[in-house]
Amino acid sequence: MSEPSLIKSTEADREATFAASCHLLHELLEELSNIGKAEEGGMTRLLYSSSWLKAQQYLQHVMQGKGLVTSYDQSGNLYALLEGTDENGRHKPLFTGSHIDTVISGGKFDGALGVAAGMVALLYLNEVYGPPVRSLAAVSLCEEEGSRFPFAFWGSRSVTGSNDWSAAGNLKDAEGIRMLEAAEICGFGPNSSYPVRPFEPDGYLELHIEQGAVLERTGTSIGIVTDIVGQKRLDVMITGEANHAGTTPMHYRKDALIGATEMIVRIHELALSYGDPLVATVGTMELLPGAVNVVPGKVSFTLDIRHTDKGIMDRFILEALLIISASAARNRLHAEWQEHLSVDPVAMDEGWIERIQNACEALDFSYRKMPSGAGHDAQIFAEVCKAAMIFVPSQNGLSHHPEEFTSEEEINQGFRVLVEMLYQYGYRGKTDE
Incomplete structure (x- = not known):
């Protein structure tokens, strides 16, 4: 050599x-x-x-x-x-x-x-x-x-x-x-x-x-x-009922946006409770039909979760999905999700x-x-x-x-x-x- x-x-x-x-x-x-x-x-x-x-x-x-x-x-x-x-x-x-x-x-x-x-x-x-x-x-x-x-x-x-x-x-x-x-x-x-x-x-x-x-x-x-860090990315779909913004009383509504907003806020609070280095981000949101005078009937948003420990990341996701399910039930909505990225730490x-x-x-x-x-x-x-x-x-x-x-x-x-x-x-x- x-x-x-x-x-x-x-x-x-x-x-x-x-x-x-x-x-x-x-x-x-x-x-x-x-x-x-x-x-x-x-x-x-x-x-x-x-x-x-x-x-x-x-x-x-x-x-x-x-x-x-x-x-x-x-x-x-x-x-x-x-x-x-x-x-x-x-x-x-x-x-x-x-x-x-x-x-x-x-x-x-x-x-x-x-x-x-x-x-x-x-x-x-x-x-x-x-x-x-x-x-x-x-x-x-x-x-x-x-x-x-x-x-x-x-x-x-x-x-x-x-x-x-x-x-x-x-x-x-x-x-x-x-x-x-x-x-x-x-x-x-x-x-x-x-x-x-x-x-x-x-x-x-x-x-x-x-x-x-x-x-x-x-x-x-x-x-x-x-x-x-490991990463998990999910697409979350919330379905309610689109209806007229002027003729639908508040307590009759199945507002997908209200449910989605509640879910996002509670997931954010959950992430704060976990502390660093866990991060959770909602980066995109889409409303349908997306009109100023229509109660949102469908909302989709993305959820990006990252952590250096796979066990902690998986536990957080489980708790986040429980938040989504409970919020959907409370607001008379249907929730479903699909994972489209999973990378281990x-x-x-x-x-x-x-x-x-x-x-x-x-x-x-x-x-x-x-x-x-x-x-x-x-x-x-x-x-x-x-x-x-x-x-x-x-x-x-x-x-x-x-x-x-x-x-x-x-x-x-x-x-x-x-x-x-x-x-x-x-x-x-x-x-x-």
Whole structure:
């Protein structure tokens, strides 16, 4: 097994290369922010859209131009490989990256930061240390958000094999276009020339903005993710009786909105009683017939529940459904619900958590161990390999928003921690670990 050679022999040379790498990282983020710019602000890059394809092709062009070997898989995930010299560690690289898709009018950093940082980190390591002992791969995952098709984490799920085209291909977007059809327009899909996946991951490391305000409010540079919350999402349908607003006495009414409002308030109070980190959110509501002079006959609303403990999350949902049933009965309404997302909480790898902590202490960066209240691709990879996440602050806690912002200094600190972790794995690590 050949050892890596130090190409940049002085600390000054390495720091100059790191500064140039940070400049390239911010340049990539700026260029990506111009792809899919939305009139209402931010950017929109939905899976298999023209802006999504342009972003992937742009990244491929940059990485190829700088000497990395790139490839796609059938789903449209883009890989940039830094191949290791050790035969045993060559074929299952450590993955680093995130997702390239956005929500509608999304921000500049969500997903894109991890993608750009992973690719630039490989370029830096190769320039300073040459080929690694064990392979490293930066990945621009095709999708995480579920903003176009009713299916989240398609990129990581297709890499890990937890879902395939038979499960996702016939899903339709708002315009009735099938997911497989959209993929084929972009040149992907099971009938393309691309493999199902070119590599299997030996591990997964993701740099991401926090998407919350904890790091900023506590003045902390780095978040070390301990767990990613589980999520349950339900569609709740309440049926009463639509009737004339002027001729229907109050005590005769079967007002679906009154019942739904009561349910929402009581579920909110229940969530407060559970305390952190449980959160429950009603994000959408629809009234039918939706007329100013008609008593609402039907109301549907969504319920999103998250917690790091599956047992607590399940108990809360049971109590929330009892609230819905009791309120429906009290108001002479009919209630039904359907679960459309269920993701268990996932713990990050303890060994990687310790390494990230040690790196922060060595670099004199303040850090905080914390759960992630948002879902991430790392939780999908954790099903098949060791996974870890590094957070950097989000100004005012904004995310999925055109004004999403993280300073260059904060990004550079997270990038330095990411580089150190990749270096430890690729260049210092023992193949029998």
